[in-house]
Amino acid sequence: MNAARAALLAAGSRVLISDDAGRERTGGELAGRVDRLAGALAERGLAGGRIGLWHGNSIAAVEASLAVEWLGATRVPVDPGATPSEAASIWKAAGTDAVLVDREHAGGDALLHDDDEPLTGPPVPPEPEVPSDRTLLLYPRAVRSGELMAVPISYGNWEATMAANTSLYRDGGYGPGFGPDESFLTVQHVMHGTGLVGTFPFLRMGLPQVIVRRFDADAVLDLLRSGTVTSTMMVTGMVTRLAAAARSRPGGPGPLRRLLYGGAPLSPADLRDAVRTLGDVLVQIYGRLEGGWPLTVLDQADHRAAAEGDTSRAGSCGRPVAAAGELRLGPSGEIRVRSPMVVAEYADADGWCSLGDLGRLEDGYLHLRGRLDRMINTGYHVYPQEIEDAIRGVPGVADVLVRGEPDERHGEAVVAHLVARGDASPRPLVARVDAELRSRFARYKVPRRYQVAGSLPEE
Numbered sequence: 001m002n003a004a005r006a007a008l009l010a011a012g013s014r015v016l017i018s019d020d021a022g023r024e025r026t027g028g029e030l031a032g033r034v035d036r037l038a039g040a041l042a043e044r045g046l047a048g049g050r051i052g053l054w055h056g057n058s059i060a061a062v063e064a065s066l067a068v069e070w071l072g073a074t075r076v077p078v079d080p081g082a083t084p085s086e087a088a089s090i091w092k093a094a095g096t097d098a099v100l101v102d103r104e105h106a107g108g109d110a111l112l113h114d115d116d117e118p119l120t121g122p123p124v125p126p127e128p129e130v131p132s133d134r135t136l137l138l139y140p141r142a143v144r145s146g147e148l149m150a151v152p153i154s155y156g157n158w159e160a161t162m163a164a165n166t167s168l169y170r171d172g173g174y175g176p177g178f179g180p181d182e183s184f185l186t187v188q189h190v191m192h193g194t195g196l197v198g199t200f201p202f203l204r205m206g207l208p209q210v211i212v213r214r215f216d217a218d219a220v221l222d223l224l225r226s227g228t229v230t231s232t233m234m235v236t237g238m239v240t241r242l243a244a245a246a247r248s249r250p251g252g253p254g255p256l257r258r259l260l261y262g263g264a265p266l267s268p269a270d271l272r273d274a275v276r277t278l279g280d281v282l283v284q285i286y287g288r289l290e291g292g293w294p295l296t297v298l299d300q301a302d303h304r305a306a307a308e309g310d311t312s313r314a315g316s317c318g319r320p321v322a323a324a325g326e327l328r329l330g331p332s333g334e335i336r337v338r339s340p341m342v343v344a345e346y347a348d349a350d351g352w353c354s355l356g357d358l359g360r361l362e363d364g365y366l367h368l369r370g371r372l373d374r375m376i377n378t379g380y381h382v383y384p385q386e387i388e389d390a391i392r393g394v395p396g397v398a399d400v401l402v403r404g405e406p407d408e409r410h411g412e413a414v415v416a417h418l419v420a421r422g423d424a425s426p427r428p429l430v431a432r433v434d435a436e437l438r439s440r441f442a443r444y445k446v447p448r449r450y451q452v453a454g455s456l457p458e459e
Contacts, residue, residue, distance in 0.1 A: 002126035003162070004066060005031055007206045016203065017059055020212045020219070023115055025059055027206065032123070034063050037113060038070035040121030044098065044111075046073060047127070050138070052091040052099035052110075053077040053191070057213050060115045061190050062199065064100050072127035074135045076150075077191035080105070081442040090140045093148035132156030133344065139191075139289055142386040149383065151289040151343055160340035161293055164323035165201040168297070173321055174231075174283050175258045175300045184209035185232035187220055192380070193262055194233040196293040197285065202231075217245035225254040233260040235380070239282070240266070243274040253278050258300070260285055262293075264377055264412065265368075268306075268314050275307040286317035286366065287324075291353045292341030295324045296366050316365040327366075333358045334372060374459075376404035377412050380444045384414075387447070390440055391416060394433050396424030401456045402447065416447040417456050426452035 008016065011027025018024045025033070041051065051068050053075050055061035068075040076094045078087040084107070091099055099110040100119070106112050113119040137153040153161075168174045169182075184202040186209055188194040202209045210229060212220070215238055223229060234242070239261045246253065253259070259281045266274060266284070274282060282303040287293035298306075298318030306313040320327040325339020335355045342353040358370045376382040384402035391400045398421035407413035420429055430450045437446045 002070065003159070003204055004069065004200070005034070005126055007204050008034075011206045014206075014208070016206070016208050017062065018208070018210050019059055019115070020210070020223070021115075023059060030059075030063065033118060033120075034066045034070060035123035035125060036120040037063055037067040037118065038121075038126075039124040040119045041067060041071055041073075041098070041100075041111075042124045043121045046098055047071045048073055049097035050074045050076055050095060052087075052094070052096040053101075054080065054082075054087055054099065054105040054110070055102040056080040056104055057186065057189050057211055058102060058115055059211060060102055060113055060118070062203075062211070063118075064113055065190065065195070065200075069136060070124065070126040072130040072134065072155075074138050076138045076140065078140065079191065079442045079444075080189060081444070083438075083440055083442070085439070086143075086441055089143045089146075090148065093143050093146055094138055094140065094150065130155050132159070141381060142383040144386055144389065152345055153289065153343060157341055157343055161196050162201055162204050164292070164294075164321075164339075164341060165197050166205055167323045168294070168321065169201065169205070169231075173297055173299075173323065174260065175281075177257050180207075182207050182230045183228050185220070185223065185229040186211040187215050187232060187238070188234055193235075193285075193287070193293060197260060198231065198233040215241075217241040218249075221245045221249065221253070224256050225251060227254055230255055230257045231260070232256070232258075233262075235263040236261055236266060237378075239274055240270050243270070243277045246277045247273075253281060256281050258283050262286060263380065265315060265317060271303065271314070272307045275303055280304055284317055286368075288353075288355045288357070290343045290346040291337045291355050292324050292339055295320060295327055295335075295337055297321050298365075302365075312363045313365055316362070316367050318366060319364050320366065329359060329361065330354065332372075333360060333369070335359045335366070374403065376402075376414055378404070378407075378414060378444060382414050382445050387414070387416070387437065387441070387445060390437060391418070391433055394429075394436050396421050396429045396432065398422075399456055401459065403459065405449075407448070413448040414445065415449045415451065418450060418452045419454065419456060420452055 008027040008031035016027045101110040103114045135152040136155045139151040141149040260283045262285045280300040284298040285294035286296045296318035338351045346353045387402045399419040401417045404412035405415045
């Protein structure tokens with residue numbers, strides 16, 4: 001039997017998922033709703049097909065992801081903050097057969113499945129045997145000239161990721177004290193890292209979770225202090241905002257035992273402040289979709305040591321974990337990994353995946369030192385060429401360079417350097433470029449800063 005469905009049925013009448021609007025689903029209810037959603041999709045001939053997903057964080061988003069899995073199909077999720085044109089370009093490039101959305105993103109020919117407006121059909125249980133090399137998750141990164149850049153995570157990769165994360169929770173890799181009273185808070189969107197390391201592993205373990213629509217530091221702090229959440233996952237910028245909220249409202253983070261975060265390291269000052277404010281709960285994880293989530297872990301004890309001045313751990317992303325297989329550095333310092341989580345299309349003949357990240361190992365701890373390509377890491381991955389292509393089409397732009405530059409809050413920020421054409425005035429030009437990008441892309445891809453000069457800086 002499908003492992004996820006088996007866990008839901010085993011939970012029976014226990015509540016496994018709730019949201020910030022007061023909705024609840026027991027394991028049995030969740031399994032039934034997913035069965036009926038899968039049936040509705042199967043009636044439309046979508047078993048084994050490619051299905052686009054566009055949901056805000058919700059119980060319905062989890063149901064939609066599971067229903068695609070039930071059908072042995074491929075899900076192509078789009079960030080909830082994407083613009084309609086960006087979403088459409090992704091699904092066109094991916095060749096999707098249908099699109100499933102919530103009420104907020106409804107329109108056109110998309111199928112609606114929302115928490116209060118479920119799409120239902122005759123119940124269909126999971127396909128019994130899905131080939132392990134079939135793509136389950138086609139994770140989009142960018143569209144350039146109509147071509148989709150995406151990571152095809154297979155059913156086998158997904159199962160390996162679920163196994164690695166459940167092992168890290170249960171065996172103490174994410175910190176001590178993991179027990180039957182655990183509850184996860186899904187606050188980052190389920191299509192990103194939190195789904196891989198929290199949302200779906202907790203469902204597999206038959207443990208409850210709360211899912212919130214959007215991150216608000218004060219609301220999340222209130223929820224943590226309500227006394228139910230023991231684990232969560234955030235991007236780095238969320239951690240600093242949560243720590244700021246806790247500083248202004250003393251009282252700690254309730255029974256929280258582990259706050260996983262990833263995307264970028266905390267600055268030394270932010271790390272010390274977060275440890276002082278939130279206590280020994282921080283766990284940094286490092287991974288790549290093509291190579292595995294996670295690959296290294298910097299746990300609570302490491303954060304405490306770094307906060308107290310241990311320079312070997314400060315700035316590190318942690319130690320390689322056994323659950324992630326093998327990790328080594330190539331001759332140039334590029335990080336390479338080999339495990340069942342590695343996506344086949346990114347591996348060489350011997351199964352090794354080169355991640356594009358440069359690193360060094362010091363006393364067993366991995367320290368990142370840049371990229372071989374131009375990818376920008378703000379907590380979410382941004383590919384500059386996609387943004388540059390859009391900017392070049394704006395009247396008044398002669399040339400452009402988009403790159404990541406240091407940022408106290410996010411580690412890296414997207415910055416656009418512009419050269420104006422003719423007598424184009426800098427301020428109106430920036431306004432036009434910014435408006436164009438906001439109409440085309442999710443907010444995290446839009447530059448945080450613009451610089452207009454007579455020539456571009458050196459890369």
